[in-house]
Amino acid sequence: MARPPDRTHVFRRTGPPMPKKLNFCEDWTFVAGFEPQMAGQHLDGDTVRLPHTAIELPFDYFDERSYQKPFTYQKKLQWSDSFQDKEINLVFDGVMANASVFLNGVHVAGHKDGYTPFEVRLTEAFRDGECLITVCVDGSENPDIPPFGGRIDYLTYAGIYREAWLQIADSISIKTVKIETQDTLSEAPGVFARIWLSNPAQTAVNGQLHGELISPDGEFIAASTTDIVADQIAALAFENLKNISLWDLDNPALYTLRLAMRADGSKDTFETVFGFRTAEFTPAGFLINGRKVKLIGLNRHQSFPYSGYAQGRASQERDAELLKEELGCNIVRTSHYPQSPWFLDHCDRIGLLVLEEIPGWQHIGGETWKDEAVQNVRRMIERDWNHPSIVLWGVRINESADDDAFYQRTNALARELDRTRQTGGIRKDTESSLLEDVYTFNDFVLGSFEDPRVNRPRTPLRDRKETTGLVKPVPYLVTEYNGHMYPTKIFDQEQRQIEHVTRHLEILNAAYGDDAVSGCIGWCMFDYNTHQDFGSGDRVCYHGVMTMFREMKLAGYAYASQTSPNRKVILEPVSIWARGERNIGGTLPLMVLSNCDEIRMTYSNGNSFEIFRDTVNFPHLPHPPFCLELSTEAEDALGVWGHDWPDVEFTGYLNGEPVVTRNFVANPLATELRLEPDRMTLNPDHNETRVLTKALDQVGNPLTFLNDSVSIELDGPIELIGPEKVALRGGGTGFWVRAQSGKKGNAHISVKTSRFPEKRLTLQVE
Template identity: 45%
Template sequence: MPCKTLLNNHWLFLEGHAISPSSSDLSQAQQVDLPHNAVDIPLNYFDETRLHRDFSYYYTLECSEADLSQFMLLHFAGALSNAKVYVNGQLVAEHTDGYTPFDALLTPQLKLGTNLISVLLSGVENPAIPPFGGAIDYLCFPGIYRDVTLHHHDAARIKNLKVQSQNVLAQPLINVDAYLQQFAPISGPIELVFDLYDPAAKLLASQHVRLEQWADSASCQFNLAEGAQLWDCDNPHLYQVQVSLSAQDCLDSCQSRFGLREAEFRTEGFFLNNQRVEIIGVNRHQSYPYVGYAMGKRAQQLDAELIKNEQGFNLVRTSHYPQSPDFLDRCDELGLLVFEEIAGWQHIGDEAWQQKSLDNVRAMIQRDWNHPSIILWGVRINESPDNHEFYAKTNRLARQLDPTRQTGGVRCIQDSEFLEDVYTMNDFVLGDGSKNLRSPQNVTGLAKPVPYLVTEYAGHMFPTKRTDCESWQIEHVMRHLKVLDASHANPNISGAITWCLFDYNTHRDFGSGDKVCYHGINDAFRMPKFAASVYASQQPASKHVVLKPVTYWTRGERPEAKPLPLVILTNCQRVEIFMPTGECKSFFPDRAMFPNLPNPPVVIDEWNLGDFPLGDWGYAWNDLRIRGYIGEQMVEELWLAASTLPSRLLVEAQTQTLLAKQGDVSRVTIQALDQNGLLLPYFKDVLSLETSANLQVLGPKVLSIDGGVAALWVRAYEEGEAFLKIHSQTFAEQQLMFQITSETTEQLEVNHG
């Protein structure tokens, strides 16, 4: 019976390359579970050349006669990079790209009993392999950093499904292609059943296709006469297609989700189901502190939830490489749009290098062509120079593989040759004169408008740490507001994608000298800076009320000890400020400064303050009460204390129920709060962590609270109760309890029969 099994546990790991290591070498190997990072690095000030080495992973696979009667393969969701897979010393698969999946057919080399699987890979930045060959402003973390699954098949399988829809706004037609792979000759006819399920998992239609002889693919078409449910950002309805195969002594099945939606970039903006959507996007790297890329399903899902639900973005760009299928699956479920691109950064290599990049285009699209969240394929190396022959090939291949989606190619140069469907531009003009964004036609140099999207801004133009002073934070906030407003102002601009979501580790050539780029609106632990509320505040208040003053409310924090300007990021219609002395005054969003934003900030300065006693030098420094209103209803209230005191340590986990032996993690945040429940921005403390044996802290077990905050991830192992204890110098001990549950058949064994 065909099945797949998660194979993430009980691997052995060694530095260096050895196809068939000796028993003594294996006895010295480290036992690891996947996902795994070959080299854990400190948070900053590290030697990145530690990553540039070779590594080997080993798995002992026991095979029975029943196993050998089937065809067994390993599926690697992601291994970086230049991976070679051996079975009992014989090479069975090679895959150079570190960001797309590959299969290794094991069966020809398997034997009864014990088999050694060796996976050799490299962190060496090989100039023959994209994205390497030039300077790169991010780190590529070696390791088997995504899931590995073991598949048992009969003589054939359904390798992939491709679902494409037409005419979705009227009478949808759904075309399904099933791509087949044969491991051994099959005699007689092949029966295929195509089943279509609606978003409520109700069977809508079923079709049978009979192949009298072997073929590499089979197709069918469904016609939805009525009641089609469209996929969009607010209602991400997901259909499912399942295809079952049966032949002589051969069974298999495969399923995929998809959405009915029409997505198109036009000269007048981006349209989803023929409705214009202003893109408010963010760039995401997939790295995490200490463990690099090696984070499993839940961490990927929670990043998507933060982007969409907490911070209010409607699009994410996977800069600068394909990212986890678990992340993309969650984008589908949330209604979060995706711009996915191939791996690379500025550099284009020789003809062989370019062929590997074309292979990457193919692998990315074939892996992800059913995700309704993906609306644009990035088929140009980020910020690279023009190369007509190369980019004509990448665009042609993308259109052949998926004619339903447009292509883009991110550049940072003006008058670039336009081969794609959407002119995608990194625009960092803000800070260089009075402009906030360039005019699209000045950038393109073309005689007529074309679809246009700003793919990066801010970022390195004004790097900001979460602990930077208040004046710097205000400027950081204002820069994001200005570009966002400029994007909304021009109907030819489909939207703008800010650089970037999180601070990230980088090479010595970039960053702030400590090997970190502080370009994020959140720090590397996903803790927000003030600028994150720029985007959260653009959501309707009906989804999430935002009332975020860009201030620590301390006299003497700013030059000349002045409290103005007081910027309040909010989606409220008006704000009232109350003083303890009884004075009260209303302030309104600044539509004069930001006329195009859905929700401009409230900006209080000397021009609208009047004689309201906000606390200039020489006056008493008082508590501040701020209320936000929608109409006449108060929807949010904040108290800013004039004299803050450490009152409690707030410890929260994203989840306290974890899955055993699956690399499952939970992020834990630790915040020092004042008497009003607000963060103490300068609070420092040293924390020591203690866990039960079945729970591991990712990173050091002694850490500091910096800027009032600390954060960490814990990873689950054996089932049962688990605890995390936090010992503070200032506060009482805190303890979090977790329940680690055992694996289930549904989680680990997926029956394909």
């Protein structure tokens, strides 16, 4: 029997949250450093609010040693009559990396996992008067705590970087719920819910638990009631349900379980959200609700420029939307750790599948380290087991060597805690021990043809049998590719951009064409800051198909163009249309990424060509790229070197009708500075937004090589995350703003450069 998890799901679910929880993010005092005597003293420092990063980052050349030390957060809590005879708990959603909590100078709790929540019971220490809460956050890379002990290719920014909550409940309350759907694909499915109680006094419990199922549109479906016969756990069953909608990629139907408990003078309510769905990796591919789906996705870090990990709900949800809506992915891997509950909640809502894994990168530590990693499995699964979006638990340290005894423990615990999902173990070595249900593999074979020591032709993906070394077919998923094999900046030369796009297309094509491959998850969604041992010398890994500001690189359209035009029409030439950008000049051969049926390009000199799909090199893609090869006819149509260079228009057709056009000019001029906010209204639930800043020519294309500085000025109830002056890179940049605490009204953003008139934007803060 699984023990109760560390964090109740009530904090991440819609509807009235019960037991009562209060936002505990405002008015923390922050001080660099920590000494034991500081825990009981009222400190003078900066007033901050959560989420908070201990060190604000520069964009690049960031020395990670600056946060690898202790920091102190402190907050006062005044006694309230509403606390009388209640259980009072403080819950932290995420603290990086080693947290120690003190109440009035006395150490009461610690947490060594930087990626999962933990709870601090205040009840015994807090009566009348004031409670001084002090949190020491040690950002050092402690070799006893995963992922530390070796070298990791990402940064672990110190701070209380997720939200904190104050929970007030009766002496007995509902702690958490685990939901399993039964006979899901039948005409009369069921639900079994196991409920754990919070009962710190360990008293005998006599009471009753009532549950109701609510449909996605808010309608009552069924009810069930049971007596509480154990002190810590109860169960409810709902059977023979009718007209149930399945949670699926295009219809992520979410149901709600509402609970009410009465026991020995205590009462409580609780609700959680779940979905009816089946998900299975088989040797013949991945099935959702019995239907075969090819998984296409990208890896995601939870980091942001300037703020590190410390971004709130709106930013987390926006990343999920970008993956699903802009990039066209149907799965994301949370590399290499459990990520924000806000992100996972939104994956549930929009129908984005998730492979979630425990913290780690190649290194396996000693026995203390391994014990902590096993507990990481427990914390991850118990926090997230009701998410219908999660279809696979990653229970092996990313790219680590075989350690059968260790991984037998992680797999056994995962299967004990959750019998509804399979396990995977992310590896980089072929013929590795398979203790998990799915052989998950980082395949970087594309690129090895450049190594003269390897005698093999250009190979997008290895054959499953070569990778596994097994004669018997097993479920198989590619979990990384490209990335460090061909890092590409948004402002790199056009020929490198073409190769970058081609590599992603080749692997997508290989995955679509091989039934043995359940899918492929590319490395990675966006560029990220990293340790000195990695990256491009500036401690940035330019491995993404987006920039750190989540701007699309051309390779991002390799993914977006594979989606149905019913979702979004894509037409993106892999070119900036400059005669002298490539080696020896010209723009041919030309590749256009699109999900249209036909494409025609027309030059301003009157010449016109239809461009055809390359089904020879990409026969398996849903939408192969359109390619115009280098030929005498095509080259002559553009005009010989030294003569006029024409403008061009690309037109995309669906069912014979023009549906989209893209224009490129031969003489691009700096014409417009455009501001594109993700949202125009900020509120307490979504109090931050990204603002993309783009330098555009006269037809709206980015000025790729314009590298001007941008000054940002704010007026009104908002504040800037990051510096007031940033640089355009690849013709664009970005920044985030968030609403000031407790203030409302119009907020004005002014952006100035030396090349464009001042640009202003007004947001509404509610």
